[in-house]
Amino acid sequence: MAPPHNLDSNPLAGAELTSAALIHLDYIPPPPELAPFVTTYFLFRCEEPRIADIQPAGVGILAVFMQGRGEMFFRDGRVDPSHLVNVMTPLAAAAPVLVEGPWHAFGAALSPLGWAALTGCLSAAEHGNRLRDAAELIDPSLHAMGQAMAADYNAGRLWPADCAAMMSAALGPLLRDVPGAHVALMGRVADWLGQSLSPRVDDLARNALYSARQLQRLVDQYFGLPPKQLARKYRALRAAALLADPSLPPDQVALVQDQFYDQSHMIREMRLFAGRTPARLGAGDQPMLSALLDLRNFREITPLVGAVAQDVDARG
Structure with missing residues (x-):
């Protein structure tokens, strides 16, 4: 399926986007056993009350929103709200994002193999271009993981490496065989x-x-x-x-x-x-x-x- 070509559904057209200087980003490598499935973990932090940006087309992302809630806008006119634990399914085109901050998110950038193994080989074409609840799309246990991560992070008990360990422990048992x-x-x-x-x-x-x-x-x-x-x-x-x-x-x-x-x-x-x-x-x-x-x-x-x-x- 080719990506659509109309450019009229961008709600941020002409708007001022959040400056990169206001964003703090840390990369955390996954453990070796998850490296084929997770290309990198990341901690994304912005203290602004409103964050506006455009998510480039790319592979799937699984992310816990410890703080902040928002919406993602897609080229067919659909708008998906965020969840506690989100799956941004593979994007065929860039998608604008608006978030009520502060926004703190810990995420995993999934490889195509990671997407397949976590979703049971769901079609990235049929299920792409969405922001989904990971507890619904992948497994209900991810909601409990997100609750625990958000609570401990907001209480100051988690460092980025701790978030990575928590997410790795949750994802490992959910990986399914791929031919x-x-x-x-x-x-x-x-x-x-x-x-x-x-x-x-x-x-x-x-x-x-x-x-x-x-x-x-x-x-x-x-x-x-x-x-x-x-x-x-x-x-x-x-x-x-x-x-x-x-x-x-x-x-x-x-x-x-x-x-x-x-x-x-x-x-x-x-x-x-x-x-x-x-x-x-x-x-x-x-x-x-x-x-x-x-x-x-x-x-x-x-x-x-x-x-x-x-x-x-x-x-x-």
Whole structure:
């Protein structure tokens, strides 16, 4: 399913977004046994009474809102309220977020394998683009975990590492088996996305050991988009991450820009998937963009889903 193309459902169009300077973000690595399922844990804190931002398209996120409640706005006009323990299902397009703060959230960025293992292989395409109650979508036990985490955190008894340990203990028993051949395919898709800023679907098909129809169905199921649209999404996200880096050399800036037909095409793609235009990438009002499109998320997280492409990763 291709992402929709109308841009009229953004309630933050023209609005001032919360400054990244007001956001505090800590990354906590998952334990080794959860690393294939959780790419990173994070603690997100903002003391503002109202937080406005745009969540880039991406993989699933499971998050406990210890403080703050809000809404997420989707391109089909649907508005989902937040819960104590949330699952932001895989997003095919950027989605605006409004939160009544202060906002403190502890979360896990899920790999495609993590999404599959926690949801019993629910289709990321059919169930994507939502903000769901994790107790309903995954398991009722997550509500009790969220209550305990929120109570202890707000009483000052939990540090980020403690939150990570609590969430790891809750998630471990909930992981379900995923067919081994499908796990292997997820790895091949991740490798394929990392080969180039604009990977060719033919290259994936040649190494996938599935028919074209099966390949499209399985990639759609686990990644939320078929291969061609998935490549589009990661091209835009990685281009946004690269162009937001002030140290990017001019020749690599040109290489990134050359991945698009022209300037207007690049602007449309970045608005659709990253929720920003190139002109706003350095504006300093992009907390979620900074947190979730930071270059290290494409270099250091394992598995490297959407890793920085080899053709622009010469800097090391």
